[in-house]
Amino acid sequence: MLFLMNDVVLSLDPAELTPPVTRDRFAKLSLSYVGELGKELFSEEPLLHRKDPERAVRLAALIMTKAPEINAALFIAPGRGCRVADVQVRYVQLGVEVMATLMERQNSGALTNVEADRQVWRRLAA
Numbered sequence: 395m396l397f398l399m400n401d402v403v404l405s406l407d408p409a410e411l412t413p414p415v416t417r418d419r420f421a422k423l424s425l426s427y428v429g430e431l432g433k434e435l436f437s438e439e440p441l442l443h444r445k446d447p448e449r450a451v452r453l454a455a456l457i458m459t460k461a462p463e464i465n466a467a468l469f470i471a472p473g474r475g476c477r478v479a480d481v482q483v484r485y486v487q488l489g490v491e492v493m494a495t496l497m498e499r500q501n502s503g504a505l506t507n508v509e510a511d512r513q514v515w516r517r518l519a520a
Contacts, residue, residue: 397454398466401510425460433481440471
């Protein structure tokens with residue numbers, strides 16, 4: 395499965411990332427709790443999706459476990475060490491075609507944060 399974290403397309407198989415024992419433990423968590431966990435991670439490292447892709451994949455797997463329809467998340471932290479409350483999070487569901495296009499652009503080295511914003515997040519639109 396593909397998951398867009400900010401401006402990086404991650405490839406993951408949630409079944410392989412969470413062993414059955416752990417899966418039962420995480421079943422009790424809500425999407426809101428997982429979002430708070432993500433906000434904590436991004437408050438510590440705003441470029442988590444680039445600097446620690448393994449952690450980003452685990453976060454993506456948790457999000458998908460809680461809400462299988464979601465395949466993209468945007469975490470915006472104003473700076474390293476910022477307050478968790480200052481980190482914004484947004485989730486979306488992207489179509490297969492959009493996700494494939496993003497992955498293709500990433501594989502060719504053409505996926506930038508501006509390109510991801512134009513295609514998905516639309517934060518820079520006037």
